[in-house]
Amino acid sequence: MTWEVKDGSTEREDAIKKSQNPEVVKQVFAEIDRQNDGLKKNYETLRTDYTELKHLVGEVEKSIKGVDPLLKEQVKKFEEAIVNRQAEMDTLKAAQETASKEQQKRMDALELTLRRPNGSGDMSPEDVRKLEKSALDWQINVMSMREDGAKWHKVKGVKVDVELFKKYQQGLEAFMRSNNDLPERTMDAELYKALTVGSDPDGGYTVTPAMGNRIITRVFEADPIRQLCALESITTGAIEWMVDFGQAGFGWEGETSSGAETGTPDLKKKRIPVHVCYAKPRASQTLLEDSGINIENWLADHVAKRFARGEGASFVTGDGVGKPRGFLTYDNVTTAGTPEWGKVEQINMGHATALTADGFINVKYSMTEYYLGRGTWLMNRTTVADALQLKDGQGRYIWQPGMEMGQPGQILGLPVRMSTTMPVVAANALSVALADWQEFYMIVDRLGITIQRDPYTAKPMIEFYTRKRVGADVVNFEAGRIGVIAA
Numbered sequence: 280m281t282w283e284v285k286d287g288s289t290e291r292e293d294a295i296k297k298s299q300n301p302e303v304v305k306q307v308f309a310e311i312d313r314q315n316d317g318l319k320k321n322y323e324t325l326r327t328d329y330t331e332l333k334h335l336v337g338e339v340e341k342s343i344k345g346v347d348p349l350l351k352e353q354v355k356k357f358e359e360a361i362v363n364r365q366a367e368m369d370t371l372k373a374a375q376e377t378a379s380k381e382q383q384k385r386m387d388a389l390e391l392t393l394r395r396p397n398g399s400g401d402m403s404p405e406d407v408r409k410l411e412k413s414a415l416d417w418q419i420n421v422m423s424m425r426e427d428g429a430k431w432h433k434v435k436g437v438k439v440d441v442e443l444f445k446k447y448q449q450g451l452e453a454f455m456r457s458n459n460d461l462p463e464r465t466m467d468a469e470l471y472k473a474l475t476v477g478s479d480p481d482g483g484y485t486v487t488p489a490m491g492n493r494i495i496t497r498v499f500e501a502d503p504i505r506q507l508c509a510l511e512s513i514t515t516g517a518i519e520w521m522v523d524f525g526q527a528g529f530g531w532e533g534e535t536s537s538g539a540e541t542g543t544p545d546l547k548k549k550r551i552p553v554h555v556c557y558a559k560p561r562a563s564q565t566l567l568e569d570s571g572i573n574i575e576n577w578l579a580d581h582v583a584k585r586f587a588r589g590e591g592a593s594f595v596t597g598d599g600v601g602k603p604r605g606f607l608t609y610d611n612v613t614t615a616g617t618p619e620w621g622k623v624e625q626i627n628m629g630h631a632t633a634l635t636a637d638g639f640i641n642v643k644y645s646m647t648e649y650y651l652g653r654g655t656w657l658m659n660r661t662t663v664a665d666a667l668q669l670k671d672g673q674g675r676y677i678w679q680p681g682m683e684m685g686q687p688g689q690i691l692g693l694p695v696r697m698s699t700t701m702p703v704v705a706a707n708a709l710s711v712a713l714a715d716w717q718e719f720y721m722i723v724d725r726l727g728i729t730i731q732r733d734p735y736t737a738k739p740m741i742e743f744y745t746r747k748r749v750g751a752d753v754v755n756f757e758a759g760r761i762g763v764i765a766a
Contacts, residue, residue: 494572499584500660500699502591507655507696507716508751511723517552517750518723524620524756547620553725553750554602556589558582561740575732575743582745583728594722594751595700603751606720606759607702607709616645618757625709627765632706634662634764636669636677642713642762643691650715650758655694657712659701666690704764711762718758722751 511518528541560578567574590603597605611625612618626645628638646654658666667678679689687694693713702708714720725748733742753759 494577499588501584501588502595502698502700503657503696504591504594504698504716504720504751505587505722507657508594508720508722509717509754511721513553513723513725516725516748517550519548519550522547522549522620522754524618549752549754551721551723551750551752551754553723553748556586556602556747556749558585558745559742560745561737561742564734564739564741567741578743579728579730579745582743586728586745586747590747590749590751591698592700594720595698597751599752603722603749604753606712606714606753607761609753609756611761620756623753623756623759623761625761625763628711628762629766630764631766632704632764634665634669634704634710636671638762639666639669639677639691639711642711642760643693645760646713647757650718653715653717654713655696655716656690657696657698657701657714658710659699659703660697661703662701662710663695663697665704666695706764708764709761710764712759713762714759716759718755719753720751720759721754722749724749 523544524547525544527544530538530541532538560582562574562578593603593605595605596607597603598608606623609621609623612622615624615626618624624645626638626642628641629635630638643651643654667676669677671677677690678695679692681688687696689695701712702710704710726746728745728747731744731746733744736742
């Protein structure tokens, strides 16, 4: 706040409007103008007298020779008196400016204190009004100077409440010096309550953080099975087809002997039903209406990603009861190297508790050659980390980085994909899978994600009943192998 003496009409009007005692403020400005006008008039008069005196002395010296020394001394003393008078006026002006600055500081402190929430401590609104008036009255008293500059005097009709002003000074000093770490307090505890961001009632409510337009989302690992396997969309609750898994009988006969009857292949039926995965998130109607983000889209995105992780895990380890059956849940074949319907062959990887390079070679070349060229390794990322350190008999790493940007690395020339559901390396763990996934495993989709918005069941909450129907199973038991951590 600036208290200009001249050329400050706009600021003066603002100060008068904001004050609770506009008449007193007007008196302050009027008195300031009067004193400055008087001071200016004194300076003008003094300057005129001094100029005339110098001119007169010069004329006398020019026209009279041998002037009486006594007369010269009197003229000199008169000249010195004028100079001293001017010095006194300069001193008075400096004192007035100093006092004006001090008064300005006091008025600024008062203005800031009165504008703060609860800035006046325990003072009532009536005390605040009295305090403002007393402070303005005090300014009038100290700013009002007689023209002769001899004394300060009070303006008529104005009364100063000294005790109330002392109370203001003490409260302001305690407020500005407040510190919770002070060992001793001589003032009332209320005077030490400072405005801080860390305390909501003491001003923290007024400091609102900026809200960004993005949400930091946690990334969950998901299995890549859907990207690898065969996909089928159906319009009913299950899919069935015939499977020719056997082979015809065979024999040799001599020139004169007839061969015996040979066996015929069996036909088998494969059936994959679809299952329902669901979610029922709720949100209040008020939140949906007032939130700064689209809550419905946000929930739908979260549920869709959760469905993907849930179904991906079931494709690996699901038990087939109310959910897809995973390829790790099938038994091992009875005889190694002999395919059996309903069983997936498991290959020991050469060590009871760790990976070996020979183990990967055994798994790879247990595959039928027809499927081998299209095989892809699948394992947990910690298993991949262990595999990266393995070397063959020539000291060469069995893992090779992808030759092109975005292409997966390779183990023994076959690409590697990581699955968060595959077991980590441990004794008897099924930690490695190798398959021609398009032939080995099939995923069946009956219906994509559907959302039913229900505003009635749990009012005032809105329920989003979300469903998806999906099934999956092994369809060709010969097209895949499982590596077991075993000797």
